[in-house]
Amino acid sequence: MAIEYQSFVVAQAPVVPVRAKEREQAEMVSQLLWGEVAGVISETARWFEIVSADGYRGWIDRKMVCPSRVSFMDAVYIECPVVKTAFAAFVSTGTDSGLLYLPMGSRIVGFQKENNRFDVGKIQYQLIQGDVDVPGWSSVDQCLCTARQLLHAPYLWGGRNFMGIDCSGFVQLVYGVNGVSLPRDAWQQACCGKEVASLSEVLPGDLAFFSRPEGRISHVGFLLSPRQIIHASGCVRIDG
Incomplete structure (x- = not known):
């Protein structure tokens, strides 16, 4: 069933927490960054229930956004400079x-x-x-250079910025500013691209996914080599 949007809003704070429920104490499930557009599906006096461009649903403080002249569907096709x-x-x-x-x-x-x-x-x-x-693909080296700029950023569940970031937010952000759009969650990112048969075949910039015993994918990072990874685990770090 298609979602009907009442309106669209754009983030006008550097970081806008997206929460699971309409209260400040609720779990932060993701974030909007300055200039990102979201669709409003319901509202209260203080909160908007939104769907972000990457499909995340949650609640944001309406003081941190303003009305958007374009939908997030249209915003995707607007060549917009990014940090x-x-x-x-x-x-x-x-x-x-x-x-x-x-x-x-x-x-x-x-x-x-x-x-x-x-x-x-x-x-x-x-x-x-x-x-x-303007975001655009240059090279794998440039992509990994972007990733290294976030070294030591602390891990934060739901985070998407250098002050706090989770594993899939790290991957999504780094690829995004290099012109490659990826979904928000690690299990969704695992459905993109092509599976590599063994570590001996990996190339720098490939993504490595980790799963729990029951098989659910729960973690992701960039491979720098077959034995070295940069990922958000405690903080953005290189392990090998």
Whole structure:
């Protein structure tokens, strides 16, 4: 049955927690990053029940988003610059002058590459640290370089940014800023691509999946070599 959306909203905070229930104490199941669009399916005075572009359903604080002029289905096809470093720092002008830190993967609608700035209403933000560019595939080496930028980021269930990230969020984020869209959960990511018969055949950048005794996939990471992996386990780290 198709989901009917009441409206669409866009994240206007660096990180927006997506919770299992409409209360602050509820489990955080995922996050929206700045500029990401979600569809609203119900609402209360304080909360929106949303579905994110990657299919996650949950509740967000409505103060952390604003109305979106496009659906997330349309947003996918808009070539939008994203933060490609662990974070980007912007200095703002006007009465609300200060610093804005946006995590990797944030979508910067209206970013002007020629002068490294964007506007939100009457406030102008000037990039002073980090890199913002249109996502696109360059090479496996560049993808793994992106992954290494997140080394030592702490593990956080439901996290998708350098201040806290889970294993599948790490993989989704790194591939996403390099132009490859993947689902949110490890078991979904395992359904993408082609299975490799043995470790002797793996290449750098391939994904390794781990399962529980009953067979359910519960963990994922990037292989750097047949015996070395970078993954979010306690923190983003390299094991071998």
